[in-house]
Structures are given as C-alpha cells and as structure tokens.
Amino acid sequence: MADTNPDELERRIARTRAELAQTVDAIADRVSPKRVAERTVADVKSRATGFVASVGDALGLAPRSVERADDPDRLWEEEPPSLAPVLIGVGAALVVGAAIVLWRRRRRS
Structure with a gap:
C-alpha cells in the first residue's frame, strides 16, 4: 500500500466529504x-406564451408588447379581429362532444 500516508488519507476523506455534501445539497x-413549484410555474408560463402566440398566429394578429401606460382604447391600431370563426369552432366542438356523450349513453342502456 503506497498511499498509506495518514495526511494524504485525511485530505482524500475531506475532499470526498465535500463532494458528497455538494451532491446532497444539489439533490x-x-x-x-419551492424549486419544483418554480420550475412548474416557469413551464406553465412558457407553454402559455407559446399557446397565445399560436392563437395569435391563427387569428392573424401580430404580437406587440403592451406597456402599462398604453391607452386601453388604442391597444388595437386597427379594427380588432373578428372572433366569429373562433366562437363557431368552439361551438362546433361542444356540439360534437355533446353528441358523442349522448350516443355513448344510449349505447350503454
């Protein structure tokens, strides 16, 4: 055993303890x-931002930042986009969903 020098062994033990303490702290x-909640909130914000951007793209809206001092009546530089296509799509999805639920209930009876 070439490395039986007590001072060297103590240094190795101290280094291993420090590395182990860092690993335990990281875990x-x-x-x-708190960290899990922070990561979850960041993930939800990221997904919401992507969703809002995709809805804006689907409606043909160009994103722009809104400042706190912006006049609420002037947020739309031109006419606001028509929400009719979106509402029609949501209504159609609800009707189809309700029809499927009713159809399944009748099949079970």
Whole structure:
C-alpha cells in the first residue's frame, strides 16, 4: 500500500466529504417543493406564451408588447379581429362532444 500516508488519507476523506455534501445539497435543491413549484410555474408560463402566440398566429394578429401606460382604447391600431370563426369552432366542438356523450349513453342502456 503506497498511499498509506495518514495526511494524504485525511485530505482524500475531506475532499470526498465535500463532494458528497455538494451532491446532497444539489439533490435537496432539486427536489425541494419551492424549486419544483418554480420550475412548474416557469413551464406553465412558457407553454402559455407559446399557446397565445399560436392563437395569435391563427387569428392573424401580430404580437406587440403592451406597456402599462398604453391607452386601453388604442391597444388595437386597427379594427380588432373578428372572433366569429373562433366562437363557431368552439361551438362546433361542444356540439360534437355533446353528441358523442349522448350516443355513448344510449349505447350503454
């Protein structure tokens, strides 16, 4: 055993303890409820931003930042887009969903 020098062994033990402490701290940080909640909120915000952007693209809206001092009556530089196609699509989806539910209930009876 060439490395039986007590001072060297103590240094290795101290280094291993420090590395282990860092690993345990990193794991504790990763699974802490606060950090999990922060990551979840960031993920939801990211997905919501993507969803809003895709809806805006579908409606033909160009995104622009809204400043706190903006006049609410002038947020739309031109006529606001028509929501009729979106409402018709939502209504159609609700009708189809209700028809499927009713059809399944009748089949079970």
